Amino acid sequence: MKDIADISATMTELGKRARAAAAQLAFASAEAKRAALISAADAVWARRGEIIAANARDLEFGRDKGLSPAMMDRLMLDEARIQGIVDGLRTVAEQGDPVGEILAEWDMPSGLHIQRVRTPLGVIGVIYESRPNVTADAGALCLKSGNAVILRGGSESFHSSGAIHACLVEGLRAANLPEDAIQLVPTRDRAAVSELLTMTDYVDVIVPRGGKGLVGLVQREARVPVFAHLEGIVHIYIDKAADPEKALRVVLNAKTRRTGICGAAECLLIHKDIADGLGADLVRALIEAGVEVRAEGLSGSLPATEADWGKEHLDMIISARVVEDVDAAIAHIRHYGSNHTDCVITEDDAVAARFFERLDSAILMHNASTQFADGGEFGMGAEIGIATGKMHARGPVGAAQLTSFKYLVRGNGTTRA
Amino acid sequence: MKDIADISATMTELGKRARAAAAQLAFASAEAKRAALISAADAVWARRGEIIAANARDLEFGRDKGLSPAMMDRLMLDEARIQGIVDGLRTVAEQGDPVGEILAEWDMPSGLHIQRVRTPLGVIGVIYESRPNVTADAGALCLKSGNAVILRGGSESFHSSGAIHACLVEGLRAANLPEDAIQLVPTRDRAAVSELLTMTDYVDVIVPRGGKGLVGLVQREARVPVFAHLEGIVHIYIDKAADPEKALRVVLNAKTRRTGICGAAECLLIHKDIADGLGADLVRALIEAGVEVRAEGLSGSLPATEADWGKEHLDMIISARVVEDVDAAIAHIRHYGSNHTDCVITEDDAVAARFFERLDSAILMHNASTQFADGGEFGMGAEIGIATGKMHARGPVGAAQLTSFKYLVRGNGTTRA
Incomplete structure (x- = not known):
């Protein structure tokens, strides 16, 4: 040496x-x-x-x-x-x-x-x-x-x-x-x-x-x-105007396709009006797929604790929470997010526009799996990584x-x- | 307090x-x-x-x-x-x-x-x-x-x-x-x-x-x-294929229009083949305009010393040096420059292209006064400053x-x- x-x-x-x-x-x-x-x-x-x-x-x-x-x-x-x-x-x-x-x-x-x-x-x-x-x-x-x-x-x-x-x-x-x-x-x-x-x-x-x-x-x-990015604390907000079939498809792909990558979903935010319907269906589908769901306001595998918000599980685990509306989802993401990739599932263009406008993650998605957060999937060819800083290279x-x-x-x- | x-x-x-x-x-x-x-x-x-x-x-x-x-x-x-x-x-x-x-x-x-x-x-x-x-x-x-x-x-x-x-x-x-x-x-x-x-x-x-x-x-x-930029050590290289009338016009403007701004010329590099002709004319015109010329290889107001290279005069003073060719000018600028603004005066497009390609100043100019290094003159409206870093904002x-x-x-x- x-x-x-x-x-x-x-x-x-x-x-x-x-x-x-x-x-x-x-x-x-x-x-x-x-x-x-x-x-x-x-x-x-x-x-x-x-x-x-x-x-x-x-x-x-x-x-x-x-x-x-x-x-x-x-x-x-x-x-x-x-x-x-x-x-x-x-x-x-x-x-x-x-x-x-x-x-x-x-x-x-x-x-x-x-x-x-x-x-x-x-x-x-x-x-x-x-x-x-x-x-x-x-x-x-x-x-x-x-x-x-x-x-x-x-x-x-x-x-x-x-x-x-x-x-x-x-x-x-x-x-x-x-x-x-x-x-x-x-x-x-x-x-x-x-x-x-x-x-x-x-x-x-x-x-x-x-x-x-x-x-x-x-x-x-x-x-x-x-x-660089320190963490990919990726959120998906399921709006009350979400298409249930799209929501199920996107959430399952975003969580389970590969759990160890930075674009894997880590937290679901579900509009209160659909918590008992689509929200319950999502939790059930995730549990059936082998995912541990740590939930608040929903029945999941386990109750969520404060430590589950802003947590990068990188595993078959997801946090899930019922929220008042898109603004509450935005507030949650601002507080607990990592500015990497966040997604909204809705058929309401005004809600999607608000989500896109009021959040400043490097990548914001609408009705698409967060696993697409990748240079190849963006058409950039190979990537050296994903950056979340504001300066220069981002995404x-x-x-x-x-x-x-x-x-x-x-x-x-x-x-x- | x-x-x-x-x-x-x-x-x-x-x-x-x-x-x-x-x-x-x-x-x-x-x-x-x-x-x-x-x-x-x-x-x-x-x-x-x-x-x-x-x-x-x-x-x-x-x-x-x-x-x-x-x-x-x-x-x-x-x-x-x-x-x-x-x-x-x-x-x-x-x-x-x-x-x-x-x-x-x-x-x-x-x-x-x-x-x-x-x-x-x-x-x-x-x-x-x-x-x-x-x-x-x-x-x-x-x-x-x-x-x-x-x-x-x-x-x-x-x-x-x-x-x-x-x-x-x-x-x-x-x-x-x-x-x-x-x-x-x-x-x-x-x-x-x-x-x-x-x-x-x-x-x-x-x-x-x-x-x-x-x-x-x-x-x-x-x-x-x-x-930010720390200094504007602005060079003008006068090529052997320079148009004499353009060279005189640009150099006088670049040095004397305003001497206290970061785009003011601070050093002339003159091709050896034209040192006795256009080079001497430039020095004479600058001295007549009240500029102190600190020269090497030319007769100026004063002989240049090592301290005059890479010097931001911000005053009615200019350093001037005879160089072998465009490559020697590029080498001088790489060594003494500040990556702010540098200029080539030539009618030879291959020389201009080489100057543009081999230098990496935030702004490179061809046959134009370096006093144009300004957001307003670039059509950007007002500017908060000129930056020389490689990241993000530049120029x-x-x-x-x-x-x-x-x-x-x-x-x-x-x-x-």
Whole structure:
């Protein structure tokens, strides 16, 4: 284990190299970036034996460390999962290139022609936990958007991430792009994370990928902007004008399709006029589907307690509460929500409009499953995560959201009066 | 003078009120916001006697404190300047309302219809120095964009800002908008600034308006995002393919029209092939116009020293240097620039394209005066400042740049497979 002074020097060196690579990448051609990703995909497939061998070392380390079966599963790579990584790289390769896109242009009476053009952010730090595939996903999205990236994987996936990273570097080399465009922190020492979070000269934004513990730590300690969400406390309000069939379909999908993702429903708010009818039907259907319903004003599996409001269950559990009307639902969501994704089920357009207008979650939905909260389902291609901040990237963060812009102004010897 | 515990409690109370007002303002009608600004403009004009009397108290305080003539001038209000404030309020009132604007919309194969819609940021803290008119300008732009604002004026303009603020509140009241939408910090104590910079629960973004000292302090101490630029170290590169007449016209305008603004040119970079011709003519014209030229590789008023590169003169002084070619100019700007505004003078489109592509200043100009770096000249209406960060607002920050967005997703009982 290296000492802290070494770590600091190592990270500064990584930062300098990333900054230099970013300056080159900012005007790398779309074709070169595409070619690098295709070559990286080829390399991952060609070197899958090597990757699986590296993964075996990580699995052994994980077993010795006593990782839970869920964590061991997240860590594990086999040919099918490596095929997934290859497909992911190819998908990002074939997406449109966001850099240089003209976002707006106009003429001024002074004679100036003004364009607003997409540019990369610069250097992105990505901090993730046990899934080694994030190495490829995050590396690819950052490269596509013209950013240099410093990847800091979980200590459990150290060897797997290293093997995948070697393939990304092979892709960069094949396309004549700077190898420092995608760097992997070469130590398991946790001091490297603290360094990365405070390297304001070399890092423009941090993206944490992982659980609430990791994201909270990053949000507290980072001295650079963070694109993230801490929790997805997703609410569904069932209005008195809800279509019962749509409500049942959407709620069951939103809760049970996958319970561990940030767009999974965590709390039902039910209009008092339909509590005994549709409300009771919803609770029954959820319980039949194996969901524990912690209810207030309804008979559920269990009575709800204060701790159930604003709770991200991430499991086959849902909180449910009877509310006075849409305004009470809005008030509940403002108080207990996380500004991630919230949904209204109603056939009354005025109620939907009020819900859309008076809430400010990154994603608001009407008569649709909250499980659609996903960059792919939004048509953005791959995503690096979902952000709930007000600044810059918000909602699903894909390649286009990893960019900034600049103004290009053209005159003809034009001077200001 | 209150003690620190009082200040902290006072600021927290301001923050809570601002947050509550912001929740209301987010869906205030465009007409109500417009009416509030028109009423505020009427009130400022009707109460101009009161404002001038308050200003007299500030001027007396300033004289006692020994403020420089320049600072006293910035502080002073007369009927003409109050007319300027009234005009500014009316201009913002008549601008388009950014909130609710649909930035993009599309359909997905799943059947979802997705809209990306502009929303306010929330609560903005504005910290400024001696100019009391910022109270009206910043208050108006924040209100127009649906944000609540906490204004913290310079201690020198305490009474003037208070009198103007009273008129803004009168406008809010007349339009039935929450009076807490525009609050003024009610103390001169500097501890209030530190509080404002770290109130992460109540403040979404800080905009500092003032000199490098203030902006630097805010950037170092703020725990919330800051929209600002530290310096405008504006470069003009004169290419060997420059049109001499355009070059002379643009350079003289960019340096001498107003020397104290952030878009004023501070450094000329001249291609070696034209150093003795156009380069010498430019230096001569600048010296004739009263500009001190600190030159390297050219004969100027004085020889340049290392301290002249990356120097924001904000005066009738310009640095000038002969460079090898456009790439050397780009390298100089990357090293010494401030990412604010930089310009190329050339008739060679390939050179202009290279300059535009390889630099990442917030504003890049071709054959146009850098004094156009201004929200009004960009067609954005009034501006609260110019930002050089990569996140969110960049370049001139007008009402539209003081917003965020949310996604509105409409389905028809749509579930995810």
